[in-house]
Amino acid sequence: MALKLNLHHEIDMRKALKKRDPLKFAAGGVIAIVAGFAIYYLIQFGEAHSMSQEFAVLEQQLKSLEPKAAAAKKHEDELNEAIKASQAMVKKVEGRFYWAPVIASIAAIVPREVQVTALIGDVDGGLLKRGSVTIEGIATGAEPRKTAEDLRKAVADCFAAKYRKVNASFKRLDESSEAAKLDGHALPTVDFAIQVSMETGEEPPPPPAPYIPRRSRT
Amino acid sequence: MKLGNDEIKKIGLGAMAVGGVTFVYFTFLLGPLQDGKKATQASIDATKPKIEAANAQIKKTAELEKTAPAASLTLKQLCALIPEGSPVAWFPTQVGDFFKREGIEKVTTVVVGDSPDKELAGFKRISWTIRAPRVEFPAFTQTIADFENEELLVEISSIRLESMRNDPEGQSVLLTVNNVVK
Numbered sequence: 478m479a480l481k482l483n484l485h486h487e488i489d490m491r492k493a494l495k496k497r498d499p500l501k502f503a504a505g506g507v508i509a510i511v512a513g514f515a516i517y518y519l520i521q522f523g524e525a526h527s528m529s530q531e532f533a534v535l536e537q538q539l540k541s542l543e544p545k546a547a548a549a550k551k552h553e554d555e556l557n558e559a560i561k562a563s564q565a566m567v568k569k570v571e572g573r574f575y576w577a578p579v580i581a582s583i584a585a586i587v588p589r590e591v592q593v594t595a596l597i598g599d600v601d602g603g604l605l606k607r608g609s610v611t612i613e614g615i616a617t618g619a620e621p622r623k624t625a626e627d628l629r630k631a632v633a634d635c636f637a638a639k640y641r642k643v644n645a646s647f648k649r650l651d652e653s654s655e656a657a658k659l660d661g662h663a664l665p666t667v668d669f670a671i672q673v674s675m676e677t678g679e680e681p682p683p684p685p686a687p688y689i690p691r692r693s694r695t
Numbered sequence: 696m697k698l699g700n701d702e703i704k705k706i707g708l709g710a711m712a713v714g715g716v717t718f719v720y721f722t723f724l725l726g727p728l729q730d731g732k733k734a735t736q737a738s739i740d741a742t743k744p745k746i747e748a749a750n751a752q753i754k755k756t757a758e759l760e761k762t763a764p765a766a767s768l769t770l771k772q773l774c775a776l777i778p779e780g781s782p783v784a785w786f787p788t789q790v791g792d793f794f795k796r797e798g799i800e801k802v803t804t805v806v807v808g809d810s811p812d813k814e815l816a817g818f819k820r821i822s823w824t825i826r827a828p829r830v831e832f833p834a835f836t837q838t839i840a841d842f843e844n845e846e847l848l849v850e851i852s853s854i855r856l857e858s859m860r861n862d863p864e865g866q867s868v869l870l871t872v873n874n875v876v877k
Binding site: 504518522524528535538546557559560573580581595600601 | 709
């Protein structure tokens with residue numbers, strides 16, 4: 478067996494010790510970490526920069542849009558005001574109470590046994606209109622009271638077909654001393670006044686429910 | 696392998712160096728950068744809705760502009776029915792001319808009062824009484840219908856039609872009307 482002698486064992490040991498120098502490892506580790514940190518920082522910096530640029534673009538865009546939007550809002554308000562005024566005017570014109578059909582209806586239902594001496598009508602209100610019509614006259618016939626009552630019913634039925642909440646009642650129904658001549662016969666007469674009330678137009682919105690505060694439990 | 700004292704010291708020093716670098720990195724470099732990014736992102740998030748709202752407002756107004764002329768045309772047409780000048784100067788004449796065309800003479804129109812119109816800003820309502828000394832009932836129904844159709848800004852609020860004692864065929868009429876004027 479050959480004998481091997483290593484006369485450089487001390488040099489080899491020093492070399493081996495130098496190879497596994499912790500400071501060297503630590504320095505390498507630090508450099509690697511710093512490089513990683515630097516790369517990560519650069520990526521983050523790039524992102525931050527692109528975000529700043531995006532924000533600058535958006536800010537510029539907003540700066541140019543804001544005056545336009547403010548002007549548009551002002552113009553919109555003006556247009557809405559004009560539209561609202563127009564709608565209110567149209568509503569006013571279309572929501573008027575028309576008297577011609579009222580007079581025509583009364584003229585159509587008054588029988589030949591009745592002479593109307595006065596017709597008084599009033600209407601009041603905005604969109605919801607409340608009206609009243611008073612028909613005064615003289616009724617004749619074999620039973621003049623029945624003639625007047627038939628007219629009252631006819632008026633009530635006729636108005637109920639066109640208006641809401643129609644109520645027709647006699648304000649006055651008195652015997653008259655005067656006699657009327659109809660078809661050559663002298664007939665008794667009655668003086669009457671029929672008052673008709675009605676509603677037309679838009680119904681007002683229902684009132685809000687009253688606020689009832691909750692009682693706390695004791 | 697056993698570490699010597701010298702090596703342990705070097706490892707400790709290395710660890711301290713790594714800790715120091717990490718601290719400096721996060722505290723003075725990455726931290727402020729991240730904070731800046733967060734602030735920028737917050738600003739972007741706040742700006743985007745503002746831009747969207749501004750664009751929506753411009754679009755909304757543009758769409759309204761398309762429909763507005765048709766709506767305001769009606770108002771213009773109705774306003775064109777109101778003559779220039781004081782209503783006391785033109786309304787009685789206008790009413791007199793109308794009834795004359797309908798064959799009713801001697802119509803008098805008197806102003807009762809005026810008040811601002813609650814439903815129409817910039818307009819006022821004038822009340823008038825129109826008195827016709829003699830009309831004939833069947834024909835007068837048509838006259839009233841024509842008046843209501845022709846005078847769109849006038850509403851009859853009260854009508855009083857009474858027989859005349861000395862003229863059984865004729866009736867006297869008193870109308871109270873409200874007229875919308877500027």
